[in-house]
Amino acid sequence: MATARLDADLQGTPTDQTKYHQMIGGLMYLTASRPNIAFATFVCARYQARPMVKHLKEVKRIFRYLRQSYNMGLxxxxxxxxxxxxxxDADHAGCHDDCKSTSGGLQFLGENLVSWSSKKQDCTALSTAEAEYVSLSAWCAQVIWMRTQLLDYGYRFNKLPMYCDSNIAIVISCNPVQHSRTKHIDIRYLVSFYKGTC
Incomplete structure (x- = not known):
């Protein structure tokens, strides 16, 4: 889906809001078993307050994809x-309306995909490294929660591999020493950690 061109489009032609809500609701239900449409669905869901014709076209495109790939699943x-x-993973300033980044993540238990998400970040990242770091820290919390759940079933994981395609975000998370280039990240996300040492 060409989500790069989606924005609020305040000058566009409005479409039926109730119909749009129903279509998005159906797609949101399907994301529980079809992670391949999660990102596109959540991007379209951002425009439920004022859906335009171009947003409806993208939603219909998702439905056409589903019709062609009905036999796919987990x-x-x-x-x-x-x-x-x-x-x-994360993009940097992917949303054209507020320049916020989108975080995404996957968890596999062996070869089985068990958890996935795609969510717009709460803050505006100043760099790609910051967007990746925010995504990595949020997904780390999800992994810790999953490890706690599996501990209830008797499965203990001491080391959990997490993969990220940003070397800078990995270095920042492994070595939280404050540098001049990462000071804004430290102030924004790690203040509570350093509160006792400052």
Missing amino acids: WYPKDSNFELIAYS
């Missing part, structure tokens, strides 16, 4: 290994 084989692995 497959959970019973003989896979039981290792928890996480992936995190």
Whole structure:
């Protein structure tokens, strides 16, 4: 889906808001079993307050994709290994309306995809490294929650691999020493951590 061109489009032609809400609601329900439409659906869901014709076209495009790929879905084989692995990613200023970034992440239990999300970040990141770091920290909390849930079932994970495609975000998370280039990240996200040492 060409989400890069979606914006609020205040000059566009409005469409029926109730119909748009119903279509988005159906797609949101489907994202529970179809992670491949999660990002596109959540981008379209941002415009439910004032949907325009171009937003409706993108929603219809998702439905056409679903019609062509109705036989796709998640497959959970019973003989896979039981290792928890996480992936995190983010874009920088992907939303044209407020320049906020979008975080995304996946969790695999062995070969089985068990958790996924796509969400617009609460703050405006000043750099790609900051957007990736925010995504990594949010997804780390999700991984810790998943590890706690699995502990209730008797599965203990001491090391959980998390993959991120930003070397700078990985370096910042592994070495939280305050540098001049990462001072704004420290102030925004790590103040509570350093409160006792400052």
